Amino acid sequence: MAHRPVCVGCQCEMIPAQNDIRVVSVWGKSELEEIWCADLWKCPKCQARVIVGFGASPIISATHPQYEAVKDACATHGLYVCNEER
Numbered sequence: 767m768a769h770r771p772v773c774v775g776c777q778c779e780m781i782p783a784q785n786d787i788r789v790v791s792v793w794g795k796s797e798l799e800e801i802w803c804a805d806l807w808k809c810p811k812c813q814a815r816v817i818v819g820f821g822a823s824p825i826i827s828a829t830h831p832q833y834e835a836v837k838d839a840c841a842t843h844g845l846y847v848c849n850e851e852r
């Protein structure tokens with residue numbers, strides 16, 4: 767059985783806060799953006815939040831002609847950002 771994420775500071779399991787969120791992964795250049803589906807979890811004690819449970823592949827990449835429209839639609843439900851600068 768898979769463990770839930772654990773809050774290191776509070777030494778307890780986190781709880782699901784929101785399923786099926788949208789995360790924009792930014793790889794330095796805007797044309798390398800992707801939108802992913804994932805889950806948001808939070809610590810019930812300190813309220814720390816973490817994004818886990820990414821899908822196997824992105825919903826859409828910035829090279830797709832409909833990317834900006836899809837991104838705008840996702841933004842109405844709250845869009846999280848992950849900067850992958852390396």
Ligand SMILES: [Zn+2]
Nearest residue numbers: 773776809812
């Ligand atoms: Zn905590």
